[in-house]
Amino acid sequence: EVQLVQSGPEVKKPGESLKISCKGSGYSFSNYWIGWVRQMPGKGLEWMGIIYPADSNAKYSPSFQGQVTMSVDKSMSTAYLQWSRVKASDTAMYYCARNPTGAFDVWGRGTMVTVSS
Amino acid sequence: AIQLTQSPSSLSASMGDRVTISCRASQAFSNDLAWYQQKPGQPPKLLIYDDSSLVSGVPSRFSGSGSGTDFTLTISSLQPEDVATYYCQQSKNYPYSFGQGTKLEIK
Numbered sequence: 001e002v003q004l005v006q007s008g009p010e011v012k013k014p015g016e017s018l019k020i021s022c023k024g025s026g027y028s029f030s031n032y033w034i035g036w037v038r039q040m041p042g043k044g045l046e047w048m049g050i051i052y053p054a055d056s057n058a059k060y061s062p063s064f065q066g067q068v069t070m071s072v073d074k075s076m077s078t079a080y081l082q083w084s085r086v087k088a089s090d091t092a093m094y095y096c097a098r099n100p101t102g103a104f105d106v107w108g109r110g111t112m113v114t115v116s117s
Numbered sequence: 118a119i120q121l122t123q124s125p126s127s128l129s130a131s132m133g134d135r136v137t138i139s140c141r142a143s144q145a146f147s148n149d150l151a152w153y154q155q156k157p158g159q160p161p162k163l164l165i166y167d168d169s170s171l172v173s174g175v176p177s178r179f180s181g182s183g184s185g186t187d188f189t190l191t192i193s194s195l196q197p198e199d200v201a202t203y204y205c206q207q208s209k210n211y212p213y214s215f216g217q218g219t220k221l222e223i224k
Contacts, residue, residue: 009126035213037161037215039183041190044188044202044204044215044217044218045153045155045204045206045215045218046215047206047212047213047214047215049212050213058210059212060212061212061213062212063212095160095161097160097161101166101167101208102149102151102166102169102208102213103151103163103166103206103208104151104153104161104163104206105172107160107161107162107167108160109160111162
């Protein structure tokens with residue numbers, strides 16, 4: 001079964017660093033783009049970017065470029081999304097999803113990030 | 118960047134009704150539109166890809182159509198389990214983007 005398993009909820013203070021993960025299984029992880037999608041509380045879906053595990057080629061939305069960093073560890077079949085300094089406005093659910101041809105066909109359950117002083 | 122505008126933003130319909138949700142794009146494209154269903158507390162679920170291709174296992178009452186700048190998701194006979202928010206998404210150009218969502222309720 002193709003699965004994406006995301007790391008657990010995070011509670012951070014403004015200014016702290018954060019790295020969340022997304023582990024793929026049941027398929028050839030390196031050969032499928034992995035994307036990240038933000039959903040702020042009560043709001044819609046926002047496309048953050050995608051990364052190709054085989055060569056770490058990454059495409060960012062201008063809205064998130066410079067705010068987050070996507071990375072992968074092929075040996076661990078894991079994708080990461082990280083912040084150097086989180087802000088209260090980063091409070092949201094973050095989904096990873098597999099992106100074979102443009103559409104996201106398999107989704108993780110999401111990682112809830114709460115940033116509060 | 119391609120902007121997607123969905124209409125309506127919310128919709129209330131009766132069981133058995135035919136429901137249509139529109140997604141209008143700021144630039145024309147084809148074979149690059151997907152539709153998702155999201156129920157409360159769950160991740161989105163892919164329903165339709167490449168404008169009109171139904172994902173395996175998705176009920177046949179769901180269908181997608183359109184090209185150019187106008188796309189439609191149709192539910193032929195609304196069922197209680199279809200209560201959800203629906204999103205369109207384009208993959209024609211980076212950055213890919215989602216519509217703002219359409220919340221569907223049962224009357």
